Amino acid sequence: xxxxxxxxxxxxxxxxxxxxxxxxxxxxxxxxxxxxxxxxxxxxxxxxxxxxxxxxxxxxxxxxxxxxxxxxxxxxxxxxxxxxxxxxxxxxxxxxxxxxxxxxxxxxxxxxxxxxxxxxxxxxxxxxxxxxxxxxxxxxxxxxxxxxxxxxxxxxxxxxxxxxxxxx
Numbered sequence: 001x002x003x004x005x006x007x008x009x010x011x012x013x014x015x016x017x018x019x020x021x022x023x024x025x026x027x028x029x030x031x032x033x034x035x036x037x038x039x040x041x042x043x044x045x046x047x048x049x050x051x052x053x054x055x056x057x058x059x060x061x062x063x064x065x066x067x068x069x070x071x072x073x074x075x076x077x078x079x080x081x082x083x084x085x086x087x088x089x090x091x092x093x094x095x096x097x098x099x100x101x102x103x104x105x106x107x108x109x110x111x112x113x114x115x116x117x118x119x120x121x122x123x124x125x126x127x128x129x130x131x132x133x134x135x136x137x138x139x140x141x142x143x144x145x146x147x148x149x150x151x152x153x154x155x156x157x158x159x160x161x162x163x164x165x166x167x168x
Contacts, residue, residue: 010130010137010151011161013100015048016057018076018154020166026059038063045081051093053085054078054149074165078149085147087116093147094126094139101128101137130157 011018026042033039042059049055062073091111103109105127118124124141135157138150151157158164 010101010157011163015050016046018057018059018165019158019163029058036064050078051096051149053080053083053089053093053147055083056081072155074154076151076154079145080147087119090119090124090139090141090147091115093149097126097128097137097139104128135160 026044028040029043030041031039040061040063042061044057044059046055046057050057056079058077058079060075060077062075064072094111094115098104098108098110108126115124119141122142124139126139128137129135130137130151134153136150136152138152139148140150141147155165
């Protein structure tokens with residue numbers, strides 16, 4: 001496993017501390033209710049850009065209705081609502097993640113010419129396991145939402161780092 005996770009954790013590369021959740025700083029942008037799960041989407045406009053691009057952070061909080069005492073699953077997504085990204089910027093950010101996290105799940109170690117084509121067809125996707133349970137870091141591009149950075153199953157990552165989100 002690479003040094004980033006052994007020494008610090010992926011959380012240390014972010015400017016904004018997602019461990020302190022001040023509910024009044026977030027806007028509820030959507031809810032979804034199914035027979036088994038309730039999902040609440042929160043959004044926060046960031047005062048500083050993450051990776052010189054992402055201006056918005058969203059938390060998707062999933063509550064299991066059948067197992068009230070089970071962990072709440074949380075996904076974090078960074079997007080840019082006020083800025084378009086160029087292929088060159090995507091390449092820089094992707095290569096920076098490869099530098100920090102190494103090889104992704106498809107065995108890539110840097111941006112390729114094929115990635116530029118995948119962006120045009122909405123097929124660009126990079127996933128790195130964090131090394132802590134079922135938690136992943138993901139970069140992807142979609143025409144409707146643009147370039148996104150996600151931490152999937154943040155709660156699993158935090159549990160393995162002996163950390164918790166503090167809700168205020």
